[in-house]
Amino acid sequence: MAVMETEADVQSIFVQEASLSGLDGGMNIAHEAVDRHVAQGHGDSIAIRWFGKTGNRRDVSYADLSEMSSRFAHLLHDHGCGRGDSVFALMGRVPELYAAALGTLKAGMVFTPLFSAFGPEPIRTRMEIGAAKVLVTTAKTYQRKIAKWRAELPSLKLVLILGDDAPEGCIALGPAMAAAAPDFQTVRTAPEDRALIHFTSGTTGKPKGAVHVHGAVLYHAYSGKLALDLMPGTIYWCTADPGWVTGTSYGIVAPLVNRVTMIVDEAEFDLARWYSLVQDEGVEVWYSAPTAIRMMMRAGAEAAAPYDFSKLRFLASVGEPLNPEAVVWSEKVFGQPFHDNWWQTETGGIMIANRPGEPVKPGSMGRPLPGITAGVVERYDGRLRELPSGEIGELALRPGWPSMMRSYLHEQGRYGKCFVDGWYLSGDLAMRDADGYFWFVGRADDLIKTSGHLIGPFEVESALIEHEAVAEAGVIGLPDETAGEVVKAYVTLNPGFDASDALERSIRGHARKKLGPAVAPTAVVFRQTLPKTRSGKIMRRLLKARELGLPEGDISTLESDET
Amino acid sequence: MTQDEIRAAFLDELVNVAPDIDPMTVAVDDHLQDDLELDSMDILNLVTALHTRFGVDVAEAEYGQIATLASAVPFIAERLG
Numbered sequence: 206m207a208v209m210e211t212e213a214d215v216q217s218i219f220v221q222e223a224s225l226s227g228l229d230g231g232m233n234i235a236h237e238a239v240d241r242h243v244a245q246g247h248g249d250s251i252a253i254r255w256f257g258k259t260g261n262r263r264d265v266s267y268a269d270l271s272e273m274s275s276r277f278a279h280l281l282h283d284h285g286c287g288r289g290d291s292v293f294a295l296m297g298r299v300p301e302l303y304a305a306a307l308g309t310l311k312a313g314m315v316f317t318p319l320f321s322a323f324g325p326e327p328i329r330t331r332m333e334i335g336a337a338k339v340l341v342t343t344a345k346t347y348q349r350k351i352a353k354w355r356a357e358l359p360s361l362k363l364v365l366i367l368g369d370d371a372p373e374g375c376i377a378l379g380p381a382m383a384a385a386a387p388d389f390q391t392v393r394t395a396p397e398d399r400a401l402i403h404f405t406s407g408t409t410g411k412p413k414g415a416v417h418v419h420g421a422v423l424y425h426a427y428s429g430k431l432a433l434d435l436m437p438g439t440i441y442w443c444t445a446d447p448g449w450v451t452g453t454s455y456g457i458v459a460p461l462v463n464r465v466t467m468i469v470d471e472a473e474f475d476l477a478r479w480y481s482l483v484q485d486e487g488v489e490v491w492y493s494a495p496t497a498i499r500m501m502m503r504a505g506a507e508a509a510a511p512y513d514f515s516k517l518r519f520l521a522s523v524g525e526p527l528n529p530e531a532v533v534w535s536e537k538v539f540g541q542p543f544h545d546n547w548w549q550t551e552t553g554g555i556m557i558a559n560r561p562g563e564p565v566k567p568g569s570m571g572r573p574l575p576g577i578t579a580g581v582v583e584r585y586d587g588r589l590r591e592l593p594s595g596e597i598g599e600l601a602l603r604p605g606w607p608s609m610m611r612s613y614l615h616e617q618g619r620y621g622k623c624f625v626d627g628w629y630l631s632g633d634l635a636m637r638d639a640d641g642y643f644w645f646v647g648r649a650d651d652l653i654k655t656s657g658h659l660i661g662p663f664e665v666e667s668a669l670i671e672h673e674a675v676a677e678a679g680v681i682g683l684p685d686e687t688a689g690e691v692v693k694a695y696v697t698l699n700p701g702f703d704a705s706d707a708l709e710r711s712i713r714g715h716a717r718k719k720l721g722p723a724v725a726p727t728a729v730v731f732r733q734t735l736p737k738t739r740s741g742k743i744m745r746r747l748l749k750a751r752e753l754g755l756p757e758g759d760i761s762t763l764e765s766d767e768t
Numbered sequence: 769m770t771q772d773e774i775r776a777a778f779l780d781e782l783v784n785v786a787p788d789i790d791p792m793t794v795a796v797d798d799h800l801q802d803d804l805e806l807d808s809m810d811i812l813n814l815v816t817a818l819h820t821r822f823g824v825d826v827a828e829a830e831y832g833q834i835a836t837l838a839s840a841v842p843f844i845a846e847r848l849g
Contacts, residue, residue: 258802322807473801474808476828500808504828656809688809714787722786722807 218576219607223426225462231393234400234422235274235310238461240391242267250438251466254486255300258472265300267464270307273300275389276382277308281339283385284363288313288392289399291335291360294447295319295328295342295350298471301367301378302447305341306457310400310419313392314339317402317414320448320658324721325350326668327412329358331404334414334614336360343367347375396420396607402614403450405550406661408651414614415550421608422462428554428608429459431574432546433490434519434561442468442482443492449658450550451523454608455492459554465490476504480512487516494524494657498531498543499687509538517541519561523548524657525689526645529567545570547600547643549631550659551623553608557643569642570635578603581637582628589626597646600635601628651745653682655690658723662745665726668719669694672712674702679735679743680726683752694726695735695748695767704731733768769848774822775841781817785810796838822848 228236242250248268255263265273281292292309294316296302302318309316317335319328321342328350332340337360342351344366352372355361364375371377394400401417429435433455441460445452460467468486472478474497483491501509520535520543527545536542546558547570557579559571573579581598582589592598604624613620623630634646653660662680669678676697682690694716702708709729716725736744739762748767750757769777779791786806800806806814815826818834824847826834834840 322805475831496808500812500828508827508829656807687812691809710784710787714789717786717788722805722810727809727813 216605216607219423219427222430223423223462225423225426228391228393232396232419232422233310233313233391233394234419234425234458234462235307236391237422237426238458239267239271239274239307240311242464243271247437247464250464252461253300253303253467253469255298255469256471256482257299263300265303270300270304270461272387273304273382274307274311276385276387277304278312278389278391279385280365280381281308281312281314281363284339286312286314286339286363288394290314290338291317291402292339292341293317293319293332293335293337295321295323295340295346296367297321297343298446298469299367300469301382302341303457303469304382305365306447306453307461308389310394311389311391313394313398315399315402317404318447318449318453319404320446320721320723321346322721322723323350323448324717324719324724325354326719327664327721327724329354330411330664331414332358332361334404334411335402339363339365341365341367341378344370344372344375347372394419397611399611401453403453403550405450406652406659406664407619408661409663410619412661412664413616413619415553415610416612416614417553417608418611421553422458424554424606424608425454425459426462427576428574429455429463432555432558432560433459433492433521435460435463435465435490437464439463439465439490440468440486440488440516441465441490441492442470442486442488444470444474444479444497445492445494445524445657450553451492451494451657454554474500476501476508480509483514483517484512489516490519490521491517492521492523493543495522495527495531496524496656496688498522498527498535501538502531502534503687506534506538514539520544521546521558523555525654526568526570532565532567542567547571547633547645549633551610551629551631552602552606553610554606556602556606566638566640566642569638569644571643572641573643577606579637579643580628581635581643582630584625587625589628594637594639597634597636599649600631600633600643602631603627604629651681653680653690653692655682655685655692656688656723660692660724665692665694665716665720665724666743668716669696669712669726669729671719672715674698674708675712677735677743679745679748681745681749681752683749691728692724692726693752694729695732696729697732697735734765736763736767737765738762739764769845771841771845774844774848775837777821778818778837778840778844781814781821785813785817794837797836800835818844824848 253265369379443456522543544559666678685691833843
């Protein structure tokens with residue numbers, strides 16, 4: 206077991222490495238990420254090198270980003286929004302998204318990015334829980350996914366639309382930004398003031414809003430340096446969408462705080478486009494995800510052979526465990542292996558990593574960053590016991606690092622359950638080897654990890670039973686070569702409906718409309734009944750064990766079985 | 769196979785992967801990802817389905833060729849010879 210540092214020692218490690226300026230005794234992420242660099246004479250450095258879907262490109266300097274975010278902050282103030290108000294973003298990767306995120310923080314408001322491929326249902330649930338006051342989106346997304354129910358969300362006062370035109374009841378962002386003043390006195394937020402809320406799925410109930418504070422920026426600066434080797438001027442490409450926590454912590458905050466040049470690609474995964482970008486832009490640090498890496502592998506080393514990857518110096522992966530084959534393959538093809546790391550929405554930053562300069566263990570998530578204490582634990586009599594190397598238990602962390610969530614929005618009970626005996630429980634099962642490297646084993650609960658996204662079965666089941674034919678639904682994740690896991694649903698039907706291919710399509714179509722393609726099941730199968738406990742809960746664990754031909758485990762609570 | 773038959777079969781596989789799409793409303797220039805909102809995994813599933821249906825392999829570098837009906841139908845027709 207690691208020697209326990211005192212809390213003061215640990216905090217000073219983060220502070221020394223992060224080298225932030227602070228804001229007159231306060232702390233504001235946007236100041237540290239952008240304005241500080243401009244004040245220190247780096248306004249001309251490129252913050253964002255943006256590539257549009259249609260082949261256009263645009264360089265945004267730190268000075269530009271400072272001005273854009275100031276205009277956005279003014280715009281919010283001019284519309285009567287104030288400190289603590291909630292701003293949601295639902296749009297693709299365009300420079301305005303980054304300006305909106307930073308402008309919201311400058312204005313002392315709270316930013317929540319949503320994945321733009323979500324269907325209307327997950328969007329609405331999250332905006333209701335977060336009491337969204339402002340939404341920034343595109344006209345197309347607004348009309349398709351928001352307009353129908355907007356009137357039913359009374360908290361929502363302002364809808365800003367990307368571009369020069371806006372539907373009725375909305376404001377066009379282009380002219381509004383142009384009319385707003387270009388300088389803004391950043392609000393002197395305190396380190397513990399709310400900055401960002403990221404939603405994450407639960408096994409039961411609604412999604413949870415993990416609350417992060419301005420002081421988290423200390424850890425973003427620190428971990429960006431230590432785990433990703435970010436330095437001023439580094440050409441860095443994080444392929445994650447800011448709709449997920451990786452795309453914000455390491456796609457906005459950590460890189461900008463470390464004054465790198467970020468590559469931002471508006472388009473979705475496209476092999477030739479990705480390889481060309483890495484080559485032509487001289488990408489040095491590349492942070493991606495297993496699904497994308499496995500798609501590269503499918504295309505084979507031949508597809509990569511014509512490209513020059515010699516500028517790459519560090520490659521990292523997150524979202525789900527990276528299989529050892531992919532680590533070995535990437536080293537052969539790119540000259541550098543992808544380094545797996547591990548963290549969660551709740552932790553706000555990278556906790557465990559195969560770090561630059563340390564030997565990679567293919568298949569392992571690496572070792573805890575300095576200042577982070579991780580352990581593998583098991584519960585006994587309501588307490589926790591730390592397990593020795595080689596044993597499987599729940600991955601747990603000693604809380605106290607700056608980017609740890611401070612609460613789940615309006616869910617004190619669920620937040621409290623994450624902590625036992627001075628440990629934060631991650632919900633992941635893991636094992637530590639004799640060298641102190643951690644290995645992911647599985648989830649301790651029913652959450653599904655598909656293409657790096659964490660999906661709550663309850664949210665999917667709730668949407669399925671809204672289909673007229675569906676009586677009950679149980680949803681599980683099944684192993685998939687490329688996506689890690691795919692979502693599969695088991696349903697029983699209401700009287701008057703019969704199982705058929707057409708009905709299966711109709712149910713999947715319904716789920717895609719409600720939830721979006723990333724969340725909806727890729728297969729729906731019909732059952733007469735589903736396995737349930739005495740209290741009527743569907744036993745997803747049993748569905749999964751049977752599907753995979755695994756032992757069924759303890760079935761003493763099984764009341765009625767699957768037929 | 770005629771171009772019309774290819775078109776019908778392609779649409780059939782598309783709506784099987786993404787049954788939220790009404791095949792009657794798909795325009796020839798609708799982009800699978802930008803307009804019809806398929807994600808990367810959907811594209812992969814569609815490519816697998818096209819392989820089963822037509823015996824045609826679409827390499828990663830050729831995904832752009834099947835991004836719209838307008839480009840996919842002649843692409844598949846050429847592959848079928």
